[in-house]
Amino acid sequence: MKKFLAMVLVVMMLFTVACQGKQETPANTDPTPTEAAATPVEKVTIKFAVQADSTDALNQIVAAFNNKSEKYKVEAVVMTNDSGNMHDQLMNSLASKSGEYDVISMDVVWAGEFASAGYLEPLDTLIKDNNWLPTDFNAGSMASGKYKGKNYVLPYFSDLGFLYYRKDIVSADDAKKLEAGEYTWDDLLKMAEAYMGKNGTKYGHVYQSKQYEGLTCNLNEFTANWSNIKGGLETMKKFVASKATPEDILTYTEGETHNAFLNGETVFARNWPYMNGMAASGEYSVKAEQLGYAPLPNGGTVGGWILGMNANSANKEGANEFLAFISGPEGQKINATVGSYMPGFNALLQDKDVLAANALLTNPGFQKALTMTIARPVVPNYSEVSDTIQIKGHEYLSNNGKIDDAAKAISDKLQ
Numbered sequence: 001m002k003k004f005l006a007m008v009l010v011v012m013m014l015f016t017v018a019c020q021g022k023q024e025t026p027a028n029t030d031p032t033p034t035e036a037a038a039t040p041v042e043k044v045t046i047k048f049a050v051q052a053d054s055t056d057a058l059n060q061i062v063a064a065f066n067n068k069s070e071k072y073k074v075e076a077v078v079m080t081n082d083s084g085n086m087h088d089q090l091m092n093s094l095a096s097k098s099g100e101y102d103v104i105s106m107d108v109v110w111a112g113e114f115a116s117a118g119y120l121e122p123l124d125t126l127i128k129d130n131n132w133l134p135t136d137f138n139a140g141s142m143a144s145g146k147y148k149g150k151n152y153v154l155p156y157f158s159d160l161g162f163l164y165y166r167k168d169i170v171s172a173d174d175a176k177k178l179e180a181g182e183y184t185w186d187d188l189l190k191m192a193e194a195y196m197g198k199n200g201t202k203y204g205h206v207y208q209s210k211q212y213e214g215l216t217c218n219l220n221e222f223t224a225n226w227s228n229i230k231g232g233l234e235t236m237k238k239f240v241a242s243k244a245t246p247e248d249i250l251t252y253t254e255g256e257t258h259n260a261f262l263n264g265e266t267v268f269a270r271n272w273p274y275m276n277g278m279a280a281s282g283e284y285s286v287k288a289e290q291l292g293y294a295p296l297p298n299g300g301t302v303g304g305w306i307l308g309m310n311a312n313s314a315n316k317e318g319a320n321e322f323l324a325f326i327s328g329p330e331g332q333k334i335n336a337t338v339g340s341y342m343p344g345f346n347a348l349l350q351d352k353d354v355l356a357a358n359a360l361l362t363n364p365g366f367q368k369a370l371t372m373t374i375a376r377p378v379v380p381n382y383s384e385v386s387d388t389i390q391i392k393g394h395e396y397l398s399n400n401g402k403i404d405d406a407a408k409a410i411s412d413k414l415q
Helices: 002-022 032-037 055-069 083-095 111-116 124-129 140-142 170-180 183-197 213-222 228-243 254-262 273-278 315-329 329-339 345-351 352-357 364-370 381-396 405-415
Strands: 044-051 072-079 101-107 154-160 162-166 201-206 266-271 291-292 300-307
Touching: 044 083, 044 315, 055 072, 055 315, 055 329, 072 083, 072 315, 083 101, 083 111, 101 213, 101 315, 101 352, 111 300, 124 315, 140 154, 140 300, 154 315, 154 329, 154 364, 162 170, 162 364, 170 291, 170 364, 183 201, 183 228, 201 254, 213 228, 213 300, 213 381, 228 381, 228 405, 254 266, 254 405, 266 273, 266 291, 273 291, 300 315, 315 329, 329 345, 329 352, 381 405
Parallel strands: 044 072, 044 101, 201 266
Antiparallel strands: 101 300, 154 300, 162 266, 162 291
């Protein structure tokens, strides 16, 4: 019996040792898949320098990107709405090679200055990696940021100059030519002279020709994007001399233009999209249903804002991801439907939701105008160049200068 009990004890000891031997290492302390999923991932912050948005579009773009991105979150750094002060603030930061902003929004005339100084990262690889072409975007916006053969920008939202006309005055045949863009400046002057006086109007055509930035925009259009400076100046002078324009046309800015058109004083007007909203308010004698739209003969000067990447950003991968989102179909659709901004991604011009949000985009003449935008000079010293254009152009148009002198001064400065 004692021998039997001893054998049982030995077997039990051997069994215990064997069981302990199986516990070779501590259990794996890694979290289970469920626990791992519950642990938040620290996202890298992308700083976006941008002006305040009076609509909810910016907020919704940032929220949509942050919900979608697994690695990055965008923080909008809202800057002053004074464009001159914003330019200087950005310049100070970029010139110091700071990476405090990863993505920056810019007025369309800043890109040449920033790119020439090496402050912007080229975006050609980003465009290619997304299977896009530069032609997939608004032409004028892209041209505003093309410097020495490289693309430095993508559109944020577009603005453009185009022709308004009174469709209750202009004949159906002429309206068809206008909307298709199948007319010249001389054709427009003939129409302006023929239709002036109809339905209580006093003038045929008004536009911006005071010595300020608006004159640079209009000369850009008359000269076919500076391809025919002398010819464009001479054509603009024909309008100044014609009875179809007001005697004080050389003092006209956007304000005088919209007042003349919306108060029923003129048949044609060159202006920006904002005037359409004023007509829709119903506060003026000319109503929205009386308006027609057309591209300008050589294309309309682009305005609005564009986007670029800080060359000294420490988060270029994230900046690329955000730029692709905000300038691509997703971000641009939010901007267009929530903010009623003009989309810079061309395919959205056929999107039913975008068209429903902005009736102007459904007009064939305006859609044609959007495809014919042209950029102002893309140069390192834009302010200096624009000043020369304004001064020499206005001198000639007001009979205080010679055509050859004006054309040469402008051409030399553009070089």
